[in-house]
Amino acid sequence: MPRARRGAEDLDLPSFVPVPxxxxxxRLLARLPEVDARAYEELVGAALPAIERALGPEVVANRALPGPGVRLEPVAAARARHRAALAALLRARDVRAVLVLDVADFYPSTAPVAVERALRWAGGPALAEPLGRLLRSLGERGVRGLPVGPEPSAVLANAVLGPLDAALRGAELRHLRWVDDVIAPAPGPDAARRGLDRAFGALDALGLAANPxxxxxxxxxxxxxxxxxxxVPSGPPR
Structure with a gap:
């Protein structure tokens, strides 16, 4: 495996596999060196209970299963829950508009500082610094933002967008979020626009932007x- 040198350390380099x-x-899936993959799994596994407690039911994809380690709900089950919940939201009598939002280049654009803030928000502040340090080290070796592919990234992605969920709730919009894809029924275009403005503000504070x-x-x-x-979005949840 190729290696990089940082100070007195020799560090293995991640590899990347293109997938359609x-x-x-x-897009490029990241294959992390074994030592980094193990550290990533352990750190996120330790933060997982706090993250799950902080997430609302509107977050559907990549929810954790009970037990040790990072084990996520199967995609088929999550898709079925999403379809049922969306159908229920859209059946409401007052739905006259639907806000649809996607975050531009979400994983690569998520800076380590956004992950650190998310962990502090979720109640895992002791893990913020070591996870931020690991992500910065990976960034120095070619990984932009959250590594695409590893399941721990899916857990962190849910946490990072917690402020987006809060912004939509603050706009009095019920919504569903599948990773970074949001669907929010509204009683009319004005209510949807107010929700969109709040969403833009939340994303800007995270260093992110909506995909126009x-x-x-x-x-x-x-x-x-x-x-x-x-x-449900057609793409994979992570």
């Missing part, structure tokens, strides 16, 4: 009905 994106193009190609407010009845049929 469902909508076209590709995938962020919009649906108002046509057929668009709202189609959202119920769509049910």
């Amino acid at each position: 994106r469902p909508g076209g193009g590709s 190609r995938k962020t919009r407010i649906l108002t046509e009845p057929e668009e709202v009905r189609a959202m119920a049929r769509w049910g």
Whole structure:
């Protein structure tokens, strides 16, 4: 395995594997060196109970299963829960618009400082510094933001966007979040726009931004009905 030198240390370099994106193009999955992968799993596993307690039910993908280590709910079960919850939200009589939001380049754009803040927010402050240090070390070796692929990254991704969930709740919008894909039914376009403004503010504070190609407010009845049929983002949850 290739190695990098930092001071007196010799550090193994991660490797990257391109995989196709469902909508076209590709992304790079990170294969971490064994020592880093083990440290990542242990640190996130220790933070996992606090993160799960801090997350609301609107966060659907990549929820932890009981037991030791980082074990996540199977994707099929999470998708089924998402479809059922979304159908229930859209059946509400007052739904006249739907806010749809996606975070641009989410994993690579998530800085270690955002992870540290998320852990302090979730109640795991003792783990913030060592996890931030590990992510910075990986960044020096070519990994941008959260490594794509390892399950611990999925756990941290849920925690990082906790302020986005809080912003939408503050706008009095019920919503569902699948990693960084948000669906928030609203009583009308004005309410959806207020929610979007709050979401923009929350993302900006995290050093993130919405993807303009995938962020919009649906108002046509057929668009709202189609959202119920769509049910869940087509891409993988992590």
